Amino acid sequence: xxxxxxxxxxHAHWDTSxxxxxxxxxxxxxxxxxxxxxVYHSSFAAIIALGLxxxxxxxxxxxxxxxxxxxxxxxxxxxxGWFILAEAMIFLSCFAxxxxxxxxxxxxxxxxxxxxxxxxPVIMTITLVSSSLTIHKAEQYLHAGNRSGFVNWLLLTIxxxxxxxxxxxxxxxxxxxxxxxxxxxxxxxxxxxVTGLHGSHVLVGLAIFIxxxxxxxxxxxxxxxxxxxxxxxHFVDIIWxxxxxxxxxx
Amino acid sequence: MSLKEWVFTTxxxxxxxxxxxxxxxxxxxxxxxxxxxRVELTTLGPTLTANPTTYNVWLYAxxxxxxxxFQIPALxxxxxxxxxxxxxxxxxxxxPRVNAFSVWLFYMGVILALLTxxxxxxxxxxxxxxxxxxxxxxxxxxxxxLTVLLIGFASIIAGVNFLTTIAYMRAPGMTWNxxxxxxxxxxxxxxxQLIYVPVLxxxxxxxxxDKYLGTSFFDxxxxxxxLTYQNLFWFYSHPAVYVIxxxxxxxxxxxxxxxxxxxIFNYKVAVYGGIWGIVLVSGExxxxxxxxxxxxxxxxxxxxxxxxxxxxxxxxxxISLIGTLYKGSITFESPMVYALGTFFxxxxxxxxxxxxxxxxxxxxxxxTYYVVGHFHYVMALTGTLSIFAGVYYWFPKITGKMxxxxxxxxxxxxxxxxxxxxxxxxxxVGVREGLPRRYYDWAQFPQVADDQMFMTIGSVILALGFAxxxxxxxxxxxxxxxxxxxxxxxxxxxxTTVSPPPHGNWPTPPVVSEDWSPYAYGKRA
Numbered sequence: 202x203x204x205x206x207x208x209x210x211x212h213a214h215w216d217t218s219x220x221x222x223x224x225x226x227x228x229x230x231x232x233x234x235x236x237x238x239x240v241y242h243s244s245f246a247a248i249i250a251l252g253l254x255x256x257x258x259x260x261x262x263x264x265x266x267x268x269x270x271x272x273x274x275x276x277x278x279x280x281x282g283w284f285i286l287a288e289a290m291i292f293l294s295c296f297a298x299x300x301x302x303x304x305x306x307x308x309x310x311x312x313x314x315x316x317x318x319x320x321x322p323v324i325m326t327i328t329l330v331s332s333s334l335t336i337h338k339a340e341q342y343l344h345a346g347n348r349s350g351f352v353n354w355l356l357l358t359i360x361x362x363x364x365x366x367x368x369x370x371x372x373x374x375x376x377x378x379x380x381x382x383x384x385x386x387x388x389x390x391x392x393x394x395v396t397g398l399h400g401s402h403v404l405v406g407l408a409i410f411i412x413x414x415x416x417x418x419x420x421x422x423x424x425x426x427x428x429x430x431x432x433x434x435h436f437v438d439i440i441w442x443x444x445x446x447x448x449x450x451x
Numbered sequence: 452m453s454l455k456e457w458v459f460t461t462x463x464x465x466x467x468x469x470x471x472x473x474x475x476x477x478x479x480x481x482x483x484x485x486x487x488x489r490v491e492l493t494t495l496g497p498t499l500t501a502n503p504t505t506y507n508v509w510l511y512a513x514x515x516x517x518x519x520x521f522q523i524p525a526l527x528x529x530x531x532x533x534x535x536x537x538x539x540x541x542x543x544x545x546x547p548r549v550n551a552f553s554v555w556l557f558y559m560g561v562i563l564a565l566l567t568x569x570x571x572x573x574x575x576x577x578x579x580x581x582x583x584x585x586x587x588x589x590x591x592x593x594x595x596x597l598t599v600l601l602i603g604f605a606s607i608i609a610g611v612n613f614l615t616t617i618a619y620m621r622a623p624g625m626t627w628n629x630x631x632x633x634x635x636x637x638x639x640x641x642x643x644q645l646i647y648v649p650v651l652x653x654x655x656x657x658x659x660x661d662k663y664l665g666t667s668f669f670d671x672x673x674x675x676x677x678l679t680y681q682n683l684f685w686f687y688s689h690p691a692v693y694v695i696x697x698x699x700x701x702x703x704x705x706x707x708x709x710x711x712x713x714x715i716f717n718y719k720v721a722v723y724g725g726i727w728g729i730v731l732v733s734g735e736x737x738x739x740x741x742x743x744x745x746x747x748x749x750x751x752x753x754x755x756x757x758x759x760x761x762x763x764x765x766x767x768x769x770i771s772l773i774g775t776l777y778k779g780s781i782t783f784e785s786p787m788v789y790a791l792g793t794f795f796x797x798x799x800x801x802x803x804x805x806x807x808x809x810x811x812x813x814x815x816x817x818x819t820y821y822v823v824g825h826f827h828y829v830m831a832l833t834g835t836l837s838i839f840a841g842v843y844y845w846f847p848k849i850t851g852k853m854x855x856x857x858x859x860x861x862x863x864x865x866x867x868x869x870x871x872x873x874x875x876x877x878x879x880v881g882v883r884e885g886l887p888r889r890y891y892d893w894a895q896f897p898q899v900a901d902d903q904m905f906m907t908i909g910s911v912i913l914a915l916g917f918a919x920x921x922x923x924x925x926x927x928x929x930x931x932x933x934x935x936x937x938x939x940x941x942x943x944x945x946x947t948t949v950s951p952p953p954h955g956n957w958p959t960p961p962v963v964s965e966d967w968s969p970y971a972y973g974k975r976a
Binding site: 215216217218219220221222224225226228229232233235236239240241265269276277279280283284286287288290291293294295297298301302305306311383384386387388390393394 | 570608645646
């Protein structure tokens with residue numbers, strides 16, 4: 202009987218989803234915006250392309266999340282390992298460029314560099330490690346079936362992530378104010394690129410949390426989703442140890 | 452059958468067909484670029500354009516579009532999407548929406564690549580994008596970066612999706628050693644994609660950072676190093692050959708098994724030694740692209756050895772291929788004709804690569820037309836014709852109709868003759884005259900005039916063959932005669948469902964018995 206019902210369903214319709222198309226189109230908009238801004242020096246056209254692309258992406262993510270949350274991400278945890286492999290290779294490439302430059306440099310730090318602050322990176326490390334612990338705690342509440350406990354610890358994680366980004370932004374502003382920019386020398390290039398790349402991953406992690414937060418508040422809790430999101434967050438945390446040890450304390 | 456159900460589809464078969472349409476479109480564009488270059492080179496001095504930069508833009512568009520827009524999407528996009536869930540007995544892939552996302556990202560990448568032709572200052576950085584040229588040219592390097600990033604990201608999420616699908620969505624009873632060799636080949640290809648594509652993505656992102664944000668990753672005057680780019684680029688781009696090679700070789704194996712009515716010879720050796728051997732060695736060969744950049748001899752010789760070592764797994768797969776034909780009852784339908792022709796071309800391409808691996812020879816042969824000829828035998832001919840073989844092979848399953856055999860074989864003949872006319876002659880002028888590659892003109896080499904004319908005639912024949920092939924598919928899809936569910940008499944799982952398969956593939960999910968094999972022909976139970 203179940204099989205017959207399945208057979209009817211099979212012939213009845215073809216699954217569709219509009220959101221992958223919408224997000225892809227939004228991403229094209231971002232690419233076009235970048236090109237207008239930096240190649241054709243037309244900020245106006247860039248803003249239009251950005252104004253078209255960004256809402257499509259954000260709306261697409263929201264639509265995708267509400268459409269798919271709780272359905273069929275049973276395998277997402279298993280797949281996240283492969284994705285993390287690819288992500289790790291991105292960071293490795295950047296570190297390889299950094300190591301090649303640094304180990305071949307006649308003297309280090311190169312002329313024009315300034316002493317990086319030592320206290321902020323320590324506080325940032327503590328913040329990010331704490332956020333890994335809080336999301337773990339949140340997951341424990343989730344498995345225990347305690348929704349409000351889960352949401353509270355998730356919110357705390359989001360706050361810690363935002364605090365991390367805030368400190369990073371504060372530090373960037375401080376260093377740029379002292380005249381140390383991405384253009385200064387190879388160390389400036391590496392410092393802003395690597396911390397920026399890592400920061401963008403924190404941002405993506407936060408975006409995942411926030412995208413899942415609203416369904417969670419409404420009671421749509423998907424353990425598969427949160428396990429996967431948690432794994433990604435732990436990965437971002439671990440990468441930070443490489444960033445902080447290689448860029449700040451070497 | 453509404454348009455909406457195609458554009459917004461999440462079904463792996465339709466996503467596969469979308470990949471095929473997009474990649475054939477990209478193929479046509481890149482092919483026109485190649486023809487333009489070929490015609491430009493026919494006569495001494497300006498032929499079509501007096502502006503060498505225009506020639507460089509064609510060169511860029513040909514290389515970037517054919518690799519990123521055609522070969523990789525046709526194999527790991529179209530063929531993988533269409534065949535893998537059917538071969539492993541799954542309803543669909545693990546993440547159907549991600550799959551749709553991947554195909555549309557690919558389309559956006561192709562759109563960006565095509566914008567090259569309408570925007571001012573098109574990219575002129577070849578497909579390699581080497582700094583310092585790419586960071587100082589007035590050409591639009593950003594399009595190059597963004598095209599690579601979009602299509603690269605599409606590859607990465609497709610890789611995540613398919614590896615998860617293969618690991619977790621096999622039909623009950625489908626053990627690892629019962630998988631089709633094409634499933635293994637694609638798995639190996641995707642593992643390589645996940646390791647290497649992010650490195651390419653980073654490399655091309657950093658040239659745009661250097662050019663547009665003022666960083667100095669590859670700027671030696673400010674502490675950077677141009678060789679870092681070359682290392683990062685080839686760390687992906689040499690394995691990219693294997694990303695393409697492994698699945699297309701596996702398609703040939705599938706076709707050989709089906710049309711020789713034989714099981715794959717030495718299946719386990721081909722899988723674990725051949726495919727995974729290539730994956731293992733693929734990351735240790737890229738430095739042979741940098742032999743003349745001033746590196747210590749121990750590194751050059753070491754890389755020469757690892758490069759030659761790749762012949763071992765490739766040889767294992769070749770033995771399996773020939774063994775599959777041995778004592779088979781071979782029939783010569785169009786997919787088999789293509790597969791046999793491809794195999795022959797692959798032998799030429801593979802064997803002419805060995806001198807290029809040897810340090811002392813490549814110093815002289817590198818940067819000549821010999822490299823272009825060799826490279827096109829492996830990638831352009833073997834890659835493209837095996838994709839054609841795959842399309843002809845799965846065509847009855849995809850459309851439920853048959854292609855015209857006569858036109859298919861005529862197309863093959865023209866492709867085969869035209870391709871050999873061009874690329875054999877390229878290798879020849881590379882060795883005989885040392886004709887340097889990539890130049891807009893050949894004023895210092897008046898003796899190659901006849902060769903240039905010969906190659907252009909070859910390219911026209913090839914273009915005619917391609918046109919016949921693509922039109923044959925179009926007419927076959929519209930008005931071909933009805934195909935049965937299993938016109939080739941294959942034992943593989945994808946032929947057990949109806950043609951074309953419905954959404955969900957099988958009315959009831961298949962279960963694989965203990966003694967089932969995708970290659971159970973005669974010799975085995």
